Amino acid sequence: MPPHDVSDHTEQNEYEGFEDVLVARGVLDAGQLESARTISRSTGEDFVEVIVERGLAPRQAVMSAMSQYLGIPYRSLVTDDIDPRAVKRIPRNMAFESRVIPVSIDAQAIVLAACAPLDVQAQENLSFASGLSPAFTLCDWPDIRSALDHFYPRVATSEEAISEDEELVCVIRLEGGRLEEEECIDSELDEEKSADLLDRLIASSVKRRASDIYIEPGADKATIRFRVDGVVGKVQEVAREVYAALVSRAKILSELDIGEKRRPQDGVIFMTIGDKDVDFRVATVPTIYGESLTMRVLDQTSTGADMRLLGFEENDLAIVLQALREPSGLILNTGPTGCGKTTTMYSMLRNLDGMATKIVTIEDPVEYRMENATQIPVNNAIGMGFAPLLRSVLRHDPDTILVGEIRDAETAHTAAQAGLTGHLLLSTLHTTDAPEVLLRLMEMGVEHFYIRAVVKLIVAQRLARKPCPQCRVSYKASADELSEMGLPADQSVDIFRAVGCPACSSGYRDRTGIFQVMPMTPKIEELMVPGVQLDAIRREALDDGMRTLWQNGVKKVLEGQTTLEEIRRVLPR
């Protein structure tokens, strides 16, 4: 397919050029073209579908014209033509977004059925995702759509399942109990029942705002736990056969190998609950009692977060926004797993979005979708780890690159090179605080002069839960608590305590980020010499105005954004 580079993303019209061909070939007259254009623009319906559905021209004529215009063959498409191995190479979201279905595959190329011209960005995304060069064939959209629905099915769960949440626990207990009583330990729940159980479990997790569902086997029972606002709580214990049914069902839906129980696997379940699309990443890990299963909600809504809403202090935010205006260098974000790094990184990217930048992300896995960005999943099975992908991405000369994580020397080194050669690179590490990142980079063999030249900003973060506004209780901090917070003993300070009510049950609702923002100052750059001690970096950063995570946490406690218990739980002292 010839490139249709559309530099102005705001007024994108993939059919520009083709419209003239339709008139030139006499498929439409000028008036018909204008009305198809107008209807398409005002309803958001696809231009070709408008022409065909409103009877302006037969589909065959429109598509033949497009085939000639794009210089690719036009053919019919039936489900049997499609090789499932090809389908596996293209992620669902990308296939739907570009309205293509992979048809066949060989060592060099993947053949994709498309129904409309694709811009360069979309073609690049497909090429990156498949690791192959794409060849196109033109097919009718209704055929492609039904193939997409067939090969990337979405599981529907009714809204009633959510309203029956309270019954969930009873149902699982009942199912488990009944089976035990009847001593049919080896029998399997029938398919319909196990489907129902998983549906209810998922609906219940959505209603409770859980981010993860854990199904963990034990010697004679399995435990189901939910993670809500970052904290894991037990939901229910279930009998082994209920566990087996839940795991099998989840594996079927996420297209994992049911028979494979000894090796970790992961996949995605695409679900529609009521009228809301909720997708889950499913991962299995073998344990001595069988497979342990984690289902994580892939929440597409939380990624648009305004940086102001993440919890940055006003002056820290100014420093971050300043760093994002740098044309090149490294911006690094650090903290333990689940501390909100991905959300922060995406907020940073969105801050760049809209400017004239080309953004590429390399992630393991790609969890959030971002328009106008090329998103590439790491695939270690075919040797496509962070470092090799980053090297190949650099050949496409993007302005901004997000690398999911720097966890080895090779990636660290390639990232530093990228930052030195005119790219702004964002990535994450696992360290206790921001100063420690510099030491970690040195440990991974990045030369000190590289670090000095390339690192622009380091952000450390944690997530702390907010006390539920309906049940929190205000109280005067004790002398011990004042001293713990580093405040004078005679100060009178009101802070909140979490209590718990039917609305929140845990006493908490939602979370806020606690950040430590450390810009690379000239004095810290000077410290980047072999053998530098972590304490020296920390001291210099504090002298330069950086605050510790604890200090920023205390500030959040005093503002009523979180509680003292909570920052004790999540922050290093």
Ligand SMILES: [Zn+2]
């Ligand atoms: Zn409450």
